[in-house]
Amino acid sequence: MIHNLVEEHVVAAYDAMRPHFPDFCGCAVCREDALVYTLNRLPARYVASTTGSVVTEVNLEKEQSRAAIEVAMMDSLRKISMAPRCGRRSTAAQQP
Numbered sequence: 184m185i186h187n188l189v190e191e192h193v194v195a196a197y198d199a200m201r202p203h204f205p206d207f208c209g210c211a212v213c214r215e216d217a218l219v220y221t222l223n224r225l226p227a228r229y230v231a232s233t234t235g236s237v238v239t240e241v242n243l244e245k246e247q248s249r250a251a252i253e254v255a256m257m258d259s260l261r262k263i264s265m266a267p268r269c270g271r272r273s274t275a276a277q278q279p
């Protein structure tokens with residue numbers, strides 16, 4: 184089973200930061216867009232779990248990686264808030 188460690192961090196970052204972006208829609212479409220957009224901007228860190236056990240111990244090399252993930256997620260939430268693919272109009276986008 185091949186697993187991308189960054190994915191877990193991106194999902195965690197989404198859960199932590201989502202409440203701070205009230206303009207972000209948060210539906211299933213927008214959530215996946217935010218995760219995909221963020222993941223595509225970050226280098227993947229793959230591990231193989233040969234034992235079949237779920238990798239819960241996630242270690243990124245540096246604190247810098249965590250910061251990079253948070254910055255990328257912030258950009259994603261802002262960008263998708265402005266033009267959500269699900270069609271919901273954000274309050275920010277309606278302003279002149």
Ligand SMILES: [Zn+2]
Pocket residue numbers: 208209210211212213214267268269270271
């Ligand atoms: Zn949405």
